[in-house]
Amino acid sequence: MLTFRPIRPEDDAPVATIIRRVMPEFGADGPGFALHDPEVDRMSAAYSVPGAAYFVVVGEAGRVVGGGGIAALDGGDPSVCELRKMYFLPEARGRGLGEALLRHCLEVAKTLGYRTCYLETLTGMDQAIRLYTRVGFRPLCSPLGRTGHCGCDQWFARDLK
Helix, strand or coil, X not given: CCEEEECCHHHHHHHXXXXXXXHHHCCCCCCCCHHHCHHHHHXXXXXXXXXXXXXXXECHHHCEEEEEEEEECCCCCCCEEEEEEEEECHHHCCCCHHHHHHHHHHHHHHHCCCCEEEEEEXXXXXXXXXXXXXXXXXXXXXXXXXXCCCCCCEEEEEECC
């Protein structure tokens, strides 16, 4: 059974490994992608600040198999958060946990006072894009904020009312 919980310091290495393993599957390993963000190696510290939260997906024997979180959009409107670094190992995909975790992140974002959730992705992440659309995200014509993720070519936002 897969569950999720808030990230802890001992989760930093497994989460960094997951991000660095999954992103290249989708061609997202060059410059301008999240796997190069400095926070990847210290996710628990990066998401322990006010206005941020990150959750890990835990599988059999307590092994971390995915995660996702929210934080304020860098260089953006303070009422906008960003869905960040939501990735799953292949064995955790297709079980509905991505949707459950996404909905949980959106609820947490609301409780933190955000009014809009933004996300960036890229062409080819079709399963993720279908999930975002099903959960109410709408496509945008251009990126928001200053995330530094110039490799992304798809942008979405969802009201949190």
